[in-house]
Amino acid sequence: MAAVEVRDLRKRYGSFLALDGVSLTAQTGQLVTLLGPSGCGKSTTLRCLAGFLDPDGGSISIDGSDILGVPANRRGFGVVFQNYALFPHMTVAGNIGYGLKLQKRPKTEMAERIADAMRLVRLQGLEDRYPRQISGGQQQRVALARALVLRPRLLLLDEPLANLDARLRDEVRWLIRDVQQESGITAFYVTHDQSEAMAMSDMVAVMKEGRVAQFATPREIYQKPVERYVADFTGEANFLSCTRVAPVAGGYDIEVAGAHLRVAGVPGIRDRAELLLRPEALSIAPDTGQALFQGRVEKLAFLGASQHCEVRLPDGGALKLAVQANRPVGVGDQAGIRIDSEHAWLMPEVRQ
Ligand SMILES: Nc1ncnc2c1ncn2[C@@H]1O[C@H](COP(=O)(O)OP(=O)(O)OP(=O)(O)O)[C@@H](O)[C@H]1O
Ligand SMILES: [Mg+2]
Missing domain, CATH: 2.40.50.140 (Nucleic acid-binding proteins)
Known part of the structure; x- marks a missing residue:
């Protein structure tokens, strides 16, 4: 059984059909990437998964149980978005521990889990800095740690590297993949960068106008595309x-x-x-x-x-x-x- 099963997801914004039957699966521990040009429905799909948007049709299940009726804050997912701002008045450790504080966890447990998350994203030593005192790449790692510290069932990442320069993007990309594999967490990752998708993913969904044109491994997508659109989008052709x-x-x-x-x-x-x-x-x-x-x-x-x-x-x-x-x-x-x-x-x- 797939850990996550998205079936025939549909979403309209007014008269515009943003998702026209999106189906995907993720096995436990896999990183699944949604790849496609601007406007094809990647973020809309991810927002439906996160519970920030209600789809008009279709189903989403986790380990066999339907989650569409479950509100976002009860789904137990970690979310990292491109513009998911950190709290400027809180230190790095404060930002990472915020969710645990809301859960009223004991102080010692909080300290341990914050330290673990910081180690995972290689931020040790920056606990007491404020967001304005760290680099863009470090800020993005804080956002990642903030999601991971809650031990989410599923990690959702929407273009988390878009604000970073090419070098940092490379560095944080590998870190995300390492952390995801190390912690064995199932993840969905959104990008319109084909090389990023190819390098990081277990499975790639190439999206086109609210549909999945092909869902396969990076190798298969590259070597055996089902249509020209997929071939064009996944490398030189x-x-x-x-x-x-x-x-x-x-x-x-x-x-x-x-x-x-x-x-x-x-x-x-x-x-x-x-x-x-x-x-x-x-x-x-x-x-x-x-x-x-x-x-x-x-x-x-x-x-x-x-x-x-x-x-x-x-x-x-x-x-x-x-x-x-x-x-x-x-x-x-x-x-x-x-x-x-x-x-x-x-x-x-x-x-x-
Ligand atoms: N709130 C909204 N109201 C109306 N249309 C919307 C809304 N949000 C998104 N759309 C439209 O739905 C389509 C899919 O949007 P979505 O944000 O999912 O695209 P995306 O694949 O994430 O694109 P990008 O790579 O630019 O982030 C787009 O054409 C967009 O203009
Ligand atoms: Mg988007």
């Missing part, structure tokens, strides 16, 4: 239209740009399809005999470990690929492009 598609055991025989390939893909494609080629499915062929496409190198960017390369094809299309850093290739060069069909993935073509 090339798409090529296929002119012939024939199902065979375990995949499809396709024709793309005049060449024949056998590839895996979304089951049930009948006719119109497009081929997804992540940059790592493409390489520059050492000799033209191995090349499927010929093109002209149009852009090159040195990234350190590799070079980002864009090749313009004669039909006007372009392919993005990663090339080894030390490979002698220059803008304007003719290049033969090879496809590693094991890394290619066929998807149904979206009709515009």
Whole structure:
């Protein structure tokens, strides 16, 4: 049984349908990320989970029991939001212990639990500072500790890193994942940053206009997206239209740009399809005999470990690929492009 089961959640704001049947699950101890562009319904879903919003339809259960009738403060969830301000007149320890104080816990227990939470988020030594005396990353860690100190059944995080600069974001992101795994707590995490979602999550729900377009592991979302929208949102991608598609055991025989390939893909494609080629499915062929496409190198960017390369094809299309850093290739060069069909993935073509 899933620890958390969200089924067919619906929510309207006036006449606007913000959630149009969202279903997700989290197993105990998993971190599940809601990923998608602005306005797709991530926060609305999280607010329904938290109990700050009442959905118009659907159900949410925790360990098998329905929680929709339970008010937010009785759900026992920890919540960390982007703008969840700390109390400016209270010290770090005061902020973290606030919820325990409301629960009228004994002083010694409070002190122990505050110390534990501070250790977990690596804030030792800052007990007596005020929020204005600590950095943005530290403030966000206080917010996390404040949620964790109550030993929540479920942790809900809505873009908790959005106010931090890139470096801090990286640091706090790993800390959140460590703490979540160390404490074995089940968590929902909202972000519109795909690399964050990929790196941190056990499961990712890619959301699109109030629905879940795909719910799967980061690897599956990246390698086997169900549609172009998901592929586009989860990393660099090339798409090529296929002119012939024939199902065979375990995949499809396709024709793309005049060449024949056998590839895996979304089951049930009948006719119109497009081929997804992540940059790592493409390489520059050492000799033209191995090349499927010929093109002209149009852009090159040195990234350190590799070079980002864009090749313009004669039909006007372009392919993005990663090339080894030390490979002698220059803008304007003719290049033969090879496809590693094991890394290619066929998807149904979206009709515009
Ligand atoms: N109180 C409200 N009244 C009317 N519409 C709302 C309200 N809150 C949200 N919406 C709309 O519902 C949709 C979903 O909003 P939501 O906040 O869930 O998006 P989100 O995915 O979290 O986006 P972001 O990444 O920008 O935070 C948006 O189109 C938004 O404009
Ligand atoms: Mg939001």
